[in-house]
Amino acid sequence: MAVANSLMVSMQCDNSDLPSTVKAGNKAVEISNHQIPREAYGVLHRLAGRWPDIPDGQDLTITRMKGAMTNQVYECLWKRGQGKRPRKVLVRIYGENNDFLFKREDEILTFELMSKHRQGPLLLARFPNGRVEEFLKARTLSAADLRDPEISVSIAVKLREFHQLSMPGPQEPKIWQRLRDWLAKALEVGRREHNEEFQLNNLGHEISELERKLSKSDQVLGFCHNDLQYGNIMMNEDDGSITLIDYEYATYNPIAFDIANHFCEMTANYHSETPHLLDQSKYPDFEEQCRFIEAYLQSSGESVSQFQVETLVRETDAYSLASHLHWGLWGIISASFSEIDFDFEDYARQRFQQYHEKKSFV
The missing domain is CATH 3.90.1200.10 (Aminoglycoside phosphotransferase (APH), C-terminal lobe)
Incomplete structure (x- = not known):
């Protein structure tokens, strides 16, 4: 369903426009060896391109967040110019075999509805095995x-x-x-x-x-x-x-x-x-x-x-x-x-x- 969010990015990713390495904290990271899927980087780069205060959309810092029991969750951070605080988003990689416990399509629908009604973080983008969410200031x-x-x-x-x-x-x-x-x-x-x-x-x-x-x-x-x-x-x-x-x-x-x-x-x-x-x-x-x-x-x-x-x-x-x-x-x-x-x-x-x-x- 459509989400009321002007920053929503399509989940359809053309891998041909992605490099074999990306910047992460000013260091090149091999996509194949990093835990975030290659498709996610493409979505993140295109998302950053919509924010004019990010000088380099590929210059991002990625940190695995602790405590998640079902998914893998990452903080993704871009530096901004003019002394502004970094811009952050949250990347959620769906856990494997969780269909044993719940239907992923139901969870995605619920999240989209919560996002639409501002009951939770905004949905910013999707990719085949995860999504990008607003990083709550909380x-x-x-x-x-x-x-x-x-x-x-x-x-x-x-x-x-x-x-x-x-x-x-x-x-x-x-x-x-x-x-x-x-x-x-x-x-x-x-x-x-x-x-x-x-x-x-x-x-x-x-x-x-x-x-x-x-x-x-x-x-x-x-x-x-x-x-x-x-x-x-x-x-x-x-x-x-x-x-x-x-x-x-x-x-x-x-x-x-x-x-x-x-x-x-x-x-x-x-x-x-x-x-x-x-x-x-x-x-x-x-x-x-x-x-x-x-x-x-x-x-x-x-x-x-x-x-x-x-x-x-x-x-x-x-x-x-x-x-x-x-x-x-x-x-x-x-x-x-x-x-x-x-x-x-x-x-x-x-x-x-x-x-x-x-x-x-x-």
Whole structure:
């Protein structure tokens, strides 16, 4: 679909106009030996040509950014004249084999719609295996930021706004079908010991029982991010505004699932020496959950009762079980193909452990 952006560059690249080497930080880099595809350089050069304050579109500095679990992400920087700050864009190279987990065409469509509605970074260009995005003038949150009361309230308000977006397609929960699809894939690609340790052969029944228990006719649905960890939240430090990024897993779902997933992510620190380990002592207590959900509900401008707050708190707590299954299965599948230095198997082990420990109390 067309994107409302005058800088949009076509994804059709004619490789004949690309050199065999490019400049990167004033050094020649062999395209074939660099991790950014050759087609991406052509798009970047043509994009830079539209900015008159860049003296040399081929003189760019490329830095791999850490923390991405699904794609490869790079900061691309050009120097500008007259003492101006460098111009930056973000290049995202799509990860391989991710069709196991989500449909890339759905993620691209979601990103384009978010770009159009200014809910996330602008889409500047596309190429066959990735895209160029606006580099937001904001910082990515840290694990500690999620516990900051003021930042947490801002996230709650932004999440309510995100949930109320009108997106194409059926407005019905996708979590249950995704769990069944991922279970089938885990049984296909996982090792036999995974099946035994994680009781995968019995998990279909667990999913059905959980769906029956949690699904209610009056539950509130919304367009959910479904992966609201701190690395997918950015804050403009000038005005404190929040932007949610990375929509690979975004679908319609019960809003309680999205909030529950965010609470579960408070136990993670993906930039520690042991990024796969979860600290359950950091799961928000009842007071912290109430504060977040009260801010979420009050952002509509309506008065909210304590009963309404506590009702959504209880519903959210129950949906944490679905979050544990979701990311437990993700860990098993990712362990079979991902080359990222992350202990997916032990991460999955922790999520399944939390599911089994908690399910008797919900």
